[in-house]
Amino acid sequence: MNLMQEIGRLVAHAARPAEPGDPAPAGEVELGYEARYLRRRSLDLADGRSLLVDLPEPVSLRDGDRLVLAGGGQIAVRAAPEPLAEIAAEGARLARLAWHVGNRHTPAQVLEGRLRVQRDHVLEDMLARLGAAVVHVEAPFEPEGGAYGHGRTHGHSHSHDPHANPNAHIPHRHDPV
Template sequence: MTAPDLIARTYHDHAHDPTPAGRVALDYDARFLRRKVLTLESGEALLVDLPKTTSLGHGGVLLLESGGEVLVTAAAEALLEVTADDLTRVAWHIGNRHTPCQIEADRLLIQQDHVIADMLRQLGAATREVTEPFTPEGGAYGHGRTHSHAH
């Protein structure tokens, strides 16, 4: 195994440099990490070695030890689009199950889960499989992630 080309030990939730030194697209699960080698869009290897496990947000940056920033973007992934006449009620049920959810004016996006999808259909919601970037709401105090019961 060869050594990574780049090393980042610091993360910021927003960019400072209008021209990043690199970009990496990660799905929701891959954006939760502490130490991992990532492959940038350029093909370069980046060792991420953060002091603690961190949820990397879409638009955040990893600061390179050599200078510059690597822009983190949300990669497209398989999701369920949820629509309903009473979207607020459906959103409450999703939140009550601690399911990560991207909330938009006329729809919700969640990770594919047939059990949750069945529950939503019983509540009168419609679901449709889509492939899009996933940027769900953070935790109750504005940081990190909601937690699922799958731990």
């Protein structure tokens, strides 16, 4: 037993997507988009316990992912609601708006007939001028990953080594469509 376990603190040294048949989690932590990119941090669980996350490399966590506890068990990660702008338009106009958002390297969540982005009055004004209906919402933010990674646009994966696994670049989907 290490010192952290002796003083009653939980420690996680690994992260992974949730899988069918996973046991019930030993706890939950709710984090916003920016807070779900982490390597080493102390977190407060929903039940008040403290968790030390000490991962070998930074990871981008999505809603439902699991932090694996050193002594066994898992902590479920939940995406916290946060202030977002929802951008709506029809057909080709929405595609054009998505192009402008992507051209600015802005993380965006793609939903049926609309996009969600973090609030930015300059971007929102530009999109409204291009014909978007813009409304403010409070919702979990789960933007698309980059072409070579998931969750963030800088190639992160859940500890996949492309040299060890030639298919590591093929993303897995663990969120409902």
